[in-house]
Amino acid sequence: MGKTPHLVVFTGSGISAESGIKTFRASDGLWDEHPVEDVATPGAWRRDPERVLDFYNARREQIRRAKPNAAHKALAGLEKAGFQVSVITQNIDDLHERAGSRQVLHLHGEILKARSSVDIRMQYRLAKGGIELGDLCDKGSQLRPDVVWFGESVPLFADACDLVGEADFLLVVGTSLAVMPAASLLNHVAYDTPCVVIDPNATELSPASVLAINDTAGKGVPALVKHWKQQGALLLP
Numbered sequence: 001m002g003k004t005p006h007l008v009v010f011t012g013s014g015i016s017a018e019s020g021i022k023t024f025r026a027s028d029g030l031w032d033e034h035p036v037e038d039v040a041t042p043g044a045w046r047r048d049p050e051r052v053l054d055f056y057n058a059r060r061e062q063i064r065r066a067k068p069n070a071a072h073k074a075l076a077g078l079e080k081a082g083f084q085v086s087v088i089t090q091n092i093d094d095l096h097e098r099a100g101s102r103q104v105l106h107l108h109g110e111i112l113k114a115r116s117s118v119d120i121r122m123q124y125r126l127a128k129g130g131i132e133l134g135d136l137c138d139k140g141s142q143l144r145p146d147v148v149w150f151g152e153s154v155p156l157f158a159d160a161c162d163l164v165g166e167a168d169f170l171l172v173v174g175t176s177l178a179v180m181p182a183a184s185l186l187n188h189v190a191y192d193t194p195c196v197v198i199d200p201n202a203t204e205l206s207p208a209s210v211l212a213i214n215d216t217a218g219k220g221v222p223a224l225v226k227h228w229k230q231q232g233a234l235l236l237p
């Protein structure tokens, strides 16, 4: 028997939009209400750590209340049906995991973890509550959210490139592909690997896209997953 074909799914905030979590670059998006330079850069953290913590504490509570939607569930269901599925997400929420996906790489970190501000390896799961000024790591430095801010390196980028390079099929869902280096991941897909983009604003010009499906994640992903389950293979629709 040959090896099970490997589906790699690259997701952005659009996949969580139907769970009630705002995307970033829409006209009423998160970065419109909260300027990046005030809440999501190392400079913001130096200038006003309390504001940064407040922003992520509020987002964390919102994410805890949110539930996985039909798109997260369909991807988890595909894995359960025996397909090999790896998810690379730019999202800091845990909706893929709560839907049941077991292979999830968080390129931009996880809001449900805190980490030391002096040692990136010192991470702590936040089972409840948030991070307050004065909460310290075991080395005595202030805890911060375990998220990647603008201007910081992306520690899991090389791992994500390797995964994309191994993909037999690449599915991209709900991302504007506006942020580097995340967007450049698509340059690591093999030239003959089929690629589908599901996004209401997808275009045939989306980098590396073979097929752009202009649909929401909640409709487009379950439909594609149903097709794959019926075919018993990762075929283009």
Ligand code: APR
Residues within 6 Å of the ligand: 011, 012, 013, 014, 015, 017, 018, 023, 024, 025, 026, 029, 090, 091, 108, 173, 174, 175, 176, 177, 178, 179, 198, 199, 200, 201, 202, 215, 216, 217, 218
């Ligand atoms: N289903 C699918 N896609 C959707 C939906 C939906 N229901 N609603 C919106 N979208 C799409 C939009 O068309 C857009 O292409 O989601 C995308 C959201 O794009 P951005 O707001 O730019 O978010 P994203 O691509 O996830 O941003 C990447 O930017 O600021 C950083 O770290 C942050 O991880 C984030 C990164």
